Amino acid sequence: MVHGFISSWRRVFSETKCSLRRGQFGRRRCFSLVAHKAELDKNNVDSVPKLPPFDYSPPPYTGPSAVDILSKRKEYLSPSMFYFYQKPLNVVDGRMQYLFDENGRRYLDAFGGIATLSCGHCHPDVVDAIVNQTKRLQHSTILYLNNAIADFAEALANKLPGNLKVVFFTNSGTEANELAMMIARLYTGCHDIISLRNAYHGNAAGTMGATAQSNWKFNVIQSGVHHAINPDPYRGVFGSEGEKYAKDVQDLIQFGTSGNIAGFISEAIQGVGGIIELAPGYMPAVYSTIKKAGGLCIADEVQDGFARTGSHFWGFENHGVVPDIVTMAKGIGNGIPLGAVVTTPEIAEVLTRRSYFNTFGGNPV
Numbered sequence: 001m002v003h004g005f006i007s008s009w010r011r012v013f014s015e016t017k018c019s020l021r022r023g024q025f026g027r028r029r030c031f032s033l034v035a036h037k038a039e040l041d042k043n044n045v046d047s048v049p050k051l052p053p054f055d056y057s058p059p060p061y062t063g064p065s066a067v068d069i070l071s072k073r074k075e076y077l078s079p080s081m082f083y084f085y086q087k088p089l090n091v092v093d094g095r096m097q098y099l100f101d102e103n104g105r106r107y108l109d110a111f112g113g114i115a116t117l118s119c120g121h122c123h124p125d126v127v128d129a130i131v132n133q134t135k136r137l138q139h140s141t142i143l144y145l146n147n148a149i150a151d152f153a154e155a156l157a158n159k160l161p162g163n164l165k166v167v168f169f170t171n172s173g174t175e176a177n178e179l180a181m182m183i184a185r186l187y188t189g190c191h192d193i194i195s196l197r198n199a200y201h202g203n204a205a206g207t208m209g210a211t212a213q214s215n216w217k218f219n220v221i222q223s224g225v226h227h228a229i230n231p232d233p234y235r236g237v238f239g240s241e242g243e244k245y246a247k248d249v250q251d252l253i254q255f256g257t258s259g260n261i262a263g264f265i266s267e268a269i270q271g272v273g274g275i276i277e278l279a280p281g282y283m284p285a286v287y288s289t290i291k292k293a294g295g296l297c298i299a300d301e302v303q304d305g306f307a308r309t310g311s312h313f314w315g316f317e318n319h320g321v322v323p324d325i326v327t328m329a330k331g332i333g334n335g336i337p338l339g340a341v342v343t344t345p346e347i348a349e350v351l352t353r354r355s356y357f358n359t360f361g362g363n364p365v
């Protein structure tokens with residue numbers, strides 16, 4: 001599941017290359033990989049950086065080669081599945097921050113499964129917890145009691161501010177955002193949702209509507225989402241003046257909706273969009289505008305949650321706001337397909353109007 005963050009990453013990387021090409025004192029610094037390698041070759045320097053020692057060697061690999069896997073993949077898997085590098089890596093082992101290919105060569109994994117492995121590969125504590133639970137009970141359903149789901153929900157709720165105390169587990173970030181958008185629509189009785197240009201929130205019917213990057217949008221019905229100007233402090237029209245961008249949301253509500261909306265969804269740092277922090281002052285201003293229009297504020301913490309911003313556990317905390325609904329995935333499961341929606345008891349009530357069920361959400365493993 002390598003999401004093609006490729007285009008965004010490619011864009012960020014090539015822009016970084018351009019902006020860094022000349023050093024502070026006018027000395028030419030070259031960040032082109034090809035030129036860098038040529039420079040090293042000229043000076044007879046080994047172009048592969050040495051990794052620090054590490055006390056783990058994977059067992060010998062005896063499975064099929066990268067070439068065989070690629071040809072089988074081309075025959076039997078969807079042609080939409082793309083891969084990195086002309087000669088894609090056959091990754092066969094992982095341990096903490098490192099990956100190992102079929103020849104036992106070690107790589108530093110700076111990508112972490114697209115910001116998913118918050119505790120590293122095969123962390124012994126995570127592996128032990130999975131193995132112990134799997135041996136005891138691998139699957140049940142929420143129709144019976146089990147302490148794992150209740151304990152985890154309690155632990156999660158204790159990490160969230162305000163009255164964000166009710167958890168619904170899902171299988172993925174897409175599913176969490178689909179559910180959050182539906183909850184906002186049910187709670188408010190409105191359909192219109194505001195999202196940001198350059199956002200990625202998933203690829204199912206509703207979330208593809210909230211996603212706003214053309215390479216992730218198929219031309220199928222995606223109703224009821226308006227995309228506001230992105231408060232991009234680096235390239236945005238108003239630079240880092242967050243409140244000016246928030247005015248666009250006010251205009252969207254006034255001119256593009258009935259005046260009442262279901263909600264607003266955003267990340268605090270756009271992940272797939274190229275690691276773009278929202279301009280300072282934007283989130284408090286926009287949250288207040290949304291509340292005045294009767295909407296709920298949804299914070300998508302799929303990429304920037306679980307302490308990934310360093311100073312705070314949740315990305316939105318960097319902006320001093322408290323959302324009505326928080327969605328999460330990726331880092332929550334460290335590689336296990338797991339997502340969650342957390343909201344207040346009052347908002348969560350809307351799901352009791354009908355039956356809402358998820359086979360794997362809340363699985364004890």
Ligand SMILES: Cc1ncc(COP(=O)(O)O)c(C=O)c1O
Nearest residue numbers: 172173174200201202302303329
């Ligand atoms: C911010 C954000 N939201 C939602 C999603 C969708 O998550 P998933 O791929 O688990 O459906 C992603 C995926 O990359 C994401 O980055």
